[in-house]
Amino acid sequence: MQKSFRGRNILAVLLIAASLSACGGGDGGTSPATSSTSSTPAxxxxxxxxxxxxxxxxxxxxxxxxxxxxxxxxxxxxxxxxxxxxxxxxxxxxxxxxxxxxxxxxxxxxxxxxxxxxxxxxxxxxxxxxxxxxxxxxxxxxxxxxxxxxxxxxxxxxxxxxxxxxxxxxxxxxTPLSLTATSGTLACTQVLADTVTDAYSGPNGTLGTASATLDLGTRTLNDLSMSINLANTNYTLTNTQAPLNSVSKTGQLSIQSVVVGHDATQPMVALGYSATLPNAQDIGGVVVLSCK
Structure with a gap:
């Protein structure tokens, strides 16, 4: 009887090992992504x-x-x-x-x-x-x-x-954000911007300031003004009125915008832009405006 008992134990161990092998046996899954706190390239x-x-x-x-x-x-x-x-x-x-x-x-x-x-x-x-x-x-x-x-x-x-x-x-x-108010205006100012670049590998630039007015009634971004410095030369890009969550082109300036955030009373507008400057350079970039 003792010999038979040992045989059943060995069989049980083999069955358990086979089951673990079929399931992967380890923690091969990935953990949720987390934000990096370092700006060092990796x-x-x-x-x-x-x-x-x-x-x-x-x-x-x-x-x-x-x-x-x-x-x-x-x-x-x-x-x-x-x-x-x-x-x-x-x-x-x-x-x-x-x-x-x-x-x-x-x-x-x-x-x-x-x-x-x-x-x-x-x-x-x-x-x-x-x-x-x-x-x-x-x-x-x-x-x-x-x-x-x-x-x-x-x-x-x-x-x-x-x-x-x-x-x-x-x-x-x-994060997509729906505006709830149907009247009034909000003043929008730049809070984030990336490097201004050239389509043909020309010199990089910086977006110094950007501002606009968000019209809650017309759902438009009005009187947009962006100040750009490129190769030690300053340029100002303007757009009188651009629809939100859409694309608008006026002259040599194209504006792309989406409304984002979590608070409809203080929305943000993520803005993409491309333009041809007076010196024929084609530039582009993104900027985020905070509206209050």
Whole structure:
């Protein structure tokens, strides 16, 4: 009887071991992404903040990315994120990747633990996305869980476009916000901005100040003024009236905007812009305005 008992014990141990092997045996899953607190460039593997869409696998390469700056993970609203993408490369190679979407599927975007976005999408369709194949995400900045901005440079995207350190794809991703008030105005001032770059690898610049008025009745951004310094020359870009959550072009200036945040009484406007300056330079960038 004792010999039979030992045999049953050995069989039980073998069955338990086989069960653990089938389940993976270890903690091979990934932990939730967290915000990086260091601005020192680092290299990391992709880590999606939401389930990956099998239809968009081509926009999620397993490449090496380097980061500069940091931002928190952006909170989705009803499973969506507001996205602005401004590829600052010659227009004939942009392949319609210049997009503005007030509510795109959060599952179609990929944000890394550093806060950088390495996949951007305008919808859940397989062809409506663009990924960073490899390279740098710089100018990473954010405001809480409301919005994050950044720029791809020294990189190649999944369309095959390459970016020098003087170029870039500028983006802003935020929590979609619906405005509730139907009258009145709010004063908007700049709180975040990335590097101003040139489509043909010209000199970089800075966005010094940006301001506008948000008209709650017309749902427009009025009297936008942006002061840019490029190669020690100052330029002022203006737009009299641009619809929110849309694209507007006046003269040589194109404006893309989405309303983001968590407080409808103090919304933010994530703004993408591209323009041709008087010296024929084509520039672009993103800026976030806080409206109160």
């Amino acid at each position: 290299t990391s593997s992709p880590s999606a903040t939401s389930p990956q869409s099998s239809d968009q696998v081509a926009c999620r390469p397993n490449g090496n990315f380097t980061y500069s700056g940091s931002a928190s993970q952006v909170a989705a609203s009803n499973g969506t994120l507001a996205v602005v993408a401004v590829p600052d490369i010659p227009a004939d190679v942009q392949k319609n990747r210049n997009f503005t979407v007030p509510a795109a599927p959060a599952s179609s975007q990929v944000q890394q633990a550093s806060g950088a976005y390495t996949t951007l999408a305008s919808s859940g369709a397989a062809t409506d996305c663009l990924g960073l194949d490899h390279g740098t995400v710089s100018d990473i900045q954010g405001i809480g869980a409301d919005v994050a901005i950044g720029r791809w440079n020294q990189a190649m995207d999944t369309d095959g476009n390459t970016y020098t350190y003087l170029q870039g794809l500028h983006y802003a991703v935020g």
